[in-house]
Amino acid sequence: MKGTTLPVEKDLNQTLIDFLKKGLESGGFDAVLLPSRVPSGDSFAYLLIKNPSLLEEATPLPPVMPVQGAKAVSSLTQYGKTNQKILAAMRPCEIRAATELSKLKQAELENILFLSLDCPGALPLSDYLENPREKDKVFQEALENRKTESMRPVCQVCREFSTTTGDLHVGRWGAEKGRVFLISSSEQGKKIQETMGNQGDQSVDSWESKVKELKEQRLQERAQFHEDLKTKAGGPDKLLEFFNQCINCHNCMRACPVCYCRQCYFDSEAFDLPVDDFLKRAKKKGSLRLPTDTLLFQLGRMSHMVHSCVSCGTCEDACPMDIPVAQLFSLVADQTQKLFQYSPGRNREEPLPFSVYKEEEFHEVETPYRKTYSKGEGKNA
């Protein structure tokens, strides 16, 4: 990959704003979609900005992720593709989720360009809301010192923090002091750089090698983290303990970017049962928890979307009971995605694992058929 470098004078946000402003004015793109601080100052929302002067107020890299960017993109393109070029500045996990949504026909990404960045992680939302001003400082410090301790647990073990699935990527790693890389990761990204008059053909080898090194370290940490979690939440008793506080509010499902169904099975009439059914179950067990099926909701949701889970941690932020949902989902997601050599959001052309099949695969789970017959046990087998 090739790119250019941008100067960082005040802070990274200002650098990004200057770049976006220049791009919007020079016609590299027609609108920008990016997070901005809400007027009350204690949270962030996505804004679709047409007026370059309003960019000054924006925060391309907010300390928290209250709304997953993929949801913003999806709501933008409900009625089909845009005719104007929109540049969306997002974290890598948000772009990957948007890619998954496009495969699920919930977003149309034509003419939407993505600007990703080396993500430092995000702070836990509930922590941030307690004291936004203080936490802004914590985030800024963590960004400068490249520390992750104060970030959300799933962010600390994220392996896709520098994934370049978009068109442009801002690389912090391996850059000289006071500069960041601006890498073109697609043809369209290159075109934007050309339109803006950037020399987009400089080498970014130092970024690539640093990312590789960090990624290896992260992968080890992630494996260890998942191993610990497995002992903490594995088995029916511990799993039940893990989800015991669940109040069945379905916030995780609503906040999740890839949980896209208009009518969720768990909100459907499938659970509206006559009282006799509950009484029968209560009689069998001695008593019955109401509302029923909280664990079924969690595991059922998992079975439906886990191959598209990008481990963005939005579900965990949304949980009012602070259940570490995202951690468990990322554990299972890693395992099940590996089965199909699938990585969500890696490539727009890569089909979803459940939309395709191969004739010759997974024979190990089948009870042998031909073998039984060839052994001569076939007559009555």
Add this chain to the structure above:
Amino acid sequence: MDPEFEPKIIGFLCNWCAYTGADLAGTSRMKMPPSIKVIRVMCSGRIDPLFVLRAFLRGADGIMMMGCHPGDCHYQKGNYNARRRYVMMQKMFETLNLDAERIGLWWVSASEASRYVKVTTEFNKRIEKKGPNPAQEEIFM
């Protein structure tokens, strides 16, 4: 092993192969375990992982998924899809350290009444050895 224990097994059988096979076993008066409660689905590809999870968490001792042999699906590819879902479910159970052996997938054709009897008898034995599903006792599940 409790000699009194009679498992409750839910069988999701595809209409075109497994269900017909089971039907043939019945009309042929073959001896088979009475513990299997059959739910007919139009295709093994219709078996949502949720059906299996719901049965499992509600206390079914075992869950059988049966469909046509690969290449024989009435809808061309439903059983291939079922196989992918099943593999995912197995991995999920394994990762969460739940008892994946209580779930199984078999291909049984419409003429294979004897195979139906064989696999159900074997699975029934497997579950008898395992004993009841612990989810039956969990009040907070």
